[in-house]
Amino acid sequence: MYTRNEITINCDKETAFRYARQVENWPALLPHYRGVQFEQGGSDRGGLVMMRAVRPFKPFKWPVWWVSEMKVDEQLCSVYYKHVRGVTAGMEVEWLIEALDEKEPVKVTIIHRWLQPPLGRRLAADMIGEVFVYAIADRTLQGLKQRIEEHGNEQDIQEEVG
Template sequence: MRTLNEMEINGPIETVFDYARRIDLWPERLEHYRKVRVLEGDLETRGVVEMAAHRQFERMNWPVWWISTMEVDREAGRIRYRHIRGVTKGMEVEWRLVQDGPSRTHVSIIHEWKQPPIGRRMAGGFIGHVFVHHIADQTLAGLKLATESRLEAAVNG
């Protein structure tokens, strides 16, 4: 299973990277995140993190959670996760941030799950598209709104 989500965010890469890296603030910034806890390490270089969100359907929110290792490579503009607990155990996630103009950043999130324990068809079709891709789209849209709002307030403020 492989999913790709991409978005352009108006802001310098340093600012956008910090919004992506500071997952501890996601529950405040992103309405679909329920909690994020750093279990070991830190958010500057590497750690183990617990994340919980919900996938919004028409009339209900389906809770999801996972525990991941997290590696931050600021110079390369990369943040990597490996899910080590939860339904998506073994999933590899990479955030790639690239400066795209003087004040715009291209962000992509790639999820790869080579050996899902619950079957490739269910993982790719249902979990991949219905849950992973949708939640990643919400995350990018929320980070775009939070980052651009903050930058606009700083300019006008």
């Protein structure tokens, strides 16, 4: 299974990276996130993080969760995850942030790869990818774009959620 979500955000690379890595703030910023807690580490250096979200289907919201090993690459302004628990265990996720111009805008790409899902989930992997993974990643990018562009490049994410 492979999905790719992309969006262009009117901000500098560092602002997009700050919002992408500070996942513990996402429940306050993104209505589809129910909770994000680090079991080990933190957003500054990465660690083991549990994420809980919902995938809306009218008239209800389907709850989903996963635990990932998160790694942060300061030089590349990238965030990497490997799902270690949950339905999507083994999935690899890569957040790439690229400057399109010298300062603004930036392109943010999320790539999900689930090359060897557990045997019982192989038949459902494409459906999980399209119906859940792609849809949740798209909501995440759209929500972060809206927050960043509404609050400006200089807005400190901690001030916004606090």
